[in-house]
Amino acid sequence: MEFTMRWFGTGYDSVSLEYIRQTPGVTGVVTTLYGTQPGDVWEKDAILAMKREVEDAGLRVAGIESVNIHDAIKIGSAERDKYIDNYITTLERLGEADIHMVCYNFMAVFDWTRSDLAKKRADGSTVMSYDHAVISAIDPNNMSETLYSQSNGFALAGWEPERLAGLKELFAMYKDTDAEKLRENFRYFLERIMPVCDKYDINMAMHPDDPAWPVFGLPRIATDREKLQSILALSDNPHHGLTLCTGSLGTSPANDIPAMIHAFKGRIHFAHVRNLRRAGSHDFEESAHLSSDGCLDMYAIMKALYDSGFDGPIRPDHGRAIWGEVAMPGYGLYDRALGASYLAGLWEAITKAAAVKAI
Numbered sequence: 126m127e128f129t130m131r132w133f134g135t136g137y138d139s140v141s142l143e144y145i146r147q148t149p150g151v152t153g154v155v156t157t158l159y160g161t162q163p164g165d166v167w168e169k170d171a172i173l174a175m176k177r178e179v180e181d182a183g184l185r186v187a188g189i190e191s192v193n194i195h196d197a198i199k200i201g202s203a204e205r206d207k208y209i210d211n212y213i214t215t216l217e218r219l220g221e222a223d224i225h226m227v228c229y230n231f232m233a234v235f236d237w238t239r240s241d242l243a244k245k246r247a248d249g250s251t252v253m254s255y256d257h258a259v260i261s262a263i264d265p266n267n268m269s270e271t272l273y274s275q276s277n278g279f280a281l282a283g284w285e286p287e288r289l290a291g292l293k294e295l296f297a298m299y300k301d302t303d304a305e306k307l308r309e310n311f312r313y314f315l316e317r318i319m320p321v322c323d324k325y326d327i328n329m330a331m332h333p334d335d336p337a338w339p340v341f342g343l344p345r346i347a348t349d350r351e352k353l354q355s356i357l358a359l360s361d362n363p364h365h366g367l368t369l370c371t372g373s374l375g376t377s378p379a380n381d382i383p384a385m386i387h388a389f390k391g392r393i394h395f396a397h398v399r400n401l402r403r404a405g406s407h408d409f410e411e412s413a414h415l416s417s418d419g420c421l422d423m424y425a426i427m428k429a430l431y432d433s434g435f436d437g438p439i440r441p442d443h444g445r446a447i448w449g450e451v452a453m454p455g456y457g458l459y460d461r462a463l464g465a466s467y468l469a470g471l472w473e474a475i476t477k478a479a480a481v482k483a484i
């Protein structure tokens with residue numbers, strides 16, 4: 126288990142590596158090469174420069190979040206092999222740079238979805254929230270503008286304006302891709318990349334869909350225990366695993382996250398741990414990490430990670446905007462640092478209680 130924070134890179138993130146290093150218990154970052162597009166081959170020099178910058182600050186690159194998948198691969202179009210070749214080259218270069226965990230998702234068209242990036246709470250903090258009625262009323266073609274009007278001027282991970290500029294075409298491309306086809310294309314992708322993951326010992330950590338239900342009529346294949354089980358069944362290779370994202374899975378009250386952690390033992394390669402407060406079956410707002418502030422039992426989640434022997438990178442996930450900080454929505458320093466300290470405290474207590482029991 127390694128405590129990390131997500132870092133978006135110099136020029137993209139309001140938080141410096143120096144500040145991340147000052148967060149108790151945090152020894153690594155997960156980052157990416159911002160400015161690259163899904164489908165690009167990552168330049169060796171750029172990977173090494175990013176790694177050097179992180180290491181010069183006294184931290185470690187614990188993994189990549191994310192190497193995004195080109196739509197041709199998800200759709201299974203004629204160009205997919207070219208883009209899988211590019212993906213493989215990027216993985217080889219990451220492996221050569223001694224980087225061994227890659228987070229990604231297999232979501233159609235959109236990455237995460239929210240209706241409000243700065244919903245005001247009673248204490249004056251702001252959080253990202255999701256109101257299904259609002260989302261259902263939005264023309265998906267305007268979704269990108271809606272989010273960017275609230276982004277404080279920061280780039281939004283997974284919402285590359287370059288890619289989303291052709292949204293109408295993207296929707297048309299996905300027209301014939303149902304959940305079954307998406308899963309089959311996923312299987313094809315895994316079959317091609319697993320040999321390189323074996324060679325360089327790279328753990329692939331697929332991130333579940335966020336939120337855990339269909340949005341804009343697009344297919345969803347990673348929303349609950351059963352679906353994740355069938356995704357894991359696409360390849361028995363242990364390098365094919367999951368990012369356990371409590372905030373994404375936790376949007377659905379039907380998801381018993383501690384039980385899922387046990388069910389996926391050995392196949393969870395990365396953990397995003399945060400809390401949220403549900404209001405009805407398809408509405409929620411993000412919250413502080415504490416169990417008492419949301420509807421997830423963070424102790425039970427950390428205990429399940431401990432008991433199942435999880436040993437990958439973990440990070441606090443989105444935080445609230447507090448104390449006047451202006452940052453990328455969800456990714457300010459202050460509340461994520463509080464989250465990291467809280468999770469580290471739970472981990473210490475769980476570890477020590479287990480040691481006492483063992484005597």
Ligand SMILES: [Mn+2]
Binds near residue numbers: 332370442
């Ligand atoms: Mn996540």
